[in-house]
Amino acid sequence: MRDGRRPAASTLGGQSASVKDVTTKYDVVVIGTGAAASTVAMRCRKAGKRVAVVDSRPFGGTCALRGCDPKKVLVGAAEVLDWTRRMEKNGIRADQVQIDWSRLMQFKRSFTESVPKNSEESFVRSGVATFHGRARFVGRTSLQVDDDVLEAANVVVAAGSKPADLKIRGAELAVTSEQFLELEHLPERVLFIGGGYISFEFAHIAARAGARVTILHRGQRPLERFDPDLVDRLVSRTRDLGVDVRLGLEVSGITRSSSGVKIQVHGDTGDHDFDSDLVVHGAGRVPEIDDMRLNEAGIEWDPDRGVKVNEYLQSVSNPGVYAAGDAAASAGPPLTPVATYEGKIAAENLLKGNQRKPNYDGIPTVVFTVPQLASVGLQEGAARDRGFAFRVNQEDTSSWYSSRRVAERYSGFKTLIDQQTGRILGAHLLGPDAAETINIFALAIRNGLTSTDLKDVIYTYPTVTSDVPYMI
């Protein structure tokens, strides 16, 4: 789509074409406008390159519009409600406290509504050409976007991810996380398929907002990337909240019923049905690259992992193409800070020649439930597999001041410390402010700091981070 969306040509690397007489040749074309794409595009533009971005959806990407940011606004409300209720016997009268879903949604929209316009304006101000439409390869580094053909020296695939195909009967009856974040009214019964972080986070929100919530997970342990002992405790906390967490159940189909939807499941004890008003797909995401005609450009890809890249985030089969963020089959987890980081590295390699490899050590990750579960570095099994001799510190911290002060009965930690060097190998936290505290451990792991280094820090007090020296 052409009209009014291209920057004045004077902003395009000093070219003299008018807006009508626009060039379709760029140095770099970036597919996407999320964290990875914005980083690549802005960096390349700053280096004087003629750059275009393409997005088929409103500009801004998943995190700002349909993921982290709107989600955490809802999480904030769940936190207030939970904290208030936890303090019921400690001086707070909580009987009137409840979540007003539609007002909360209005508040959430105040964060997302301005994103597409701001995002596009910021590209245009910087001299990045903007295209709206679905990008498809028509040559090794050429893309078709509606009627436009964009030719580039380099293309960066930063197209993010989308919900995986559920591959069950009636899959279309399940709503996505994006639709959940747009619900005008929260139904009475909500069922989540899949026991990943999105299901757990949304289940905690929905339960606090008054819904009867079920999570169905096919494995025996949900939240597989997190420490199993702490996951068990979070599952107990989730059940205490009234969420029906069912493990070892495989969903085989969804049908409409007179009162909503019926979810058919299969498990060790045979077949069962669950009734719900709403069923939410929380069973994983895949790179959004299957309709991009990557084969046309000789780009190798894996439908579950993304564009196959080398250690410089360059396509293994087409050197003109780089990939970053959720759409890249890199070793980095699909998280916003990783998308931004990979965007920086892809831009640098593209601009200066391949020289920088991403370092994925010490990337923290969080489940924004109440309480939060956070993790960085190695889990016990992985540390053992890698031959480390290490000690494990672990403790239930519910009696510690920082948990008691906020009446949180579920908190704990596990840290892994290399016996020889004293370096922090892994840290796993459950409890208040775990999402913030984990950054201290991430800093330690990425910089090779030891437990002595962390004990030497003088922390603010009383804070959860001041507990760190007692965890190592």
Ligand SMILES: Cc1cc2nc3c(=O)[nH]c(=O)nc-3n(C[C@H](O)[C@H](O)[C@H](O)COP(=O)(O)OP(=O)(O)OC[C@H]3O[C@@H](n4cnc5c(N)ncnc54)[C@H](O)[C@@H]3O)c2cc1C
């Ligand atoms: C519900 C939810 C909650 C999340 N919470 C967190 C969190 O708390 N913390 C965290 O770190 N991460 C979180 N994530 C993950 C995070 O959102 C992603 O890792 C991150 O947004 C990926 O950024 P990206 O730049 O790779 O892609 P995206 O931000 O997804 O951007 C890709 C863009 O490319 C566009 N696109 C795709 N294909 C085409 C095409 N062919 N043509 C044109 N445009 C195309 C898409 O429309 C999209 O706008 C969450 C994700 C979800 C879904």
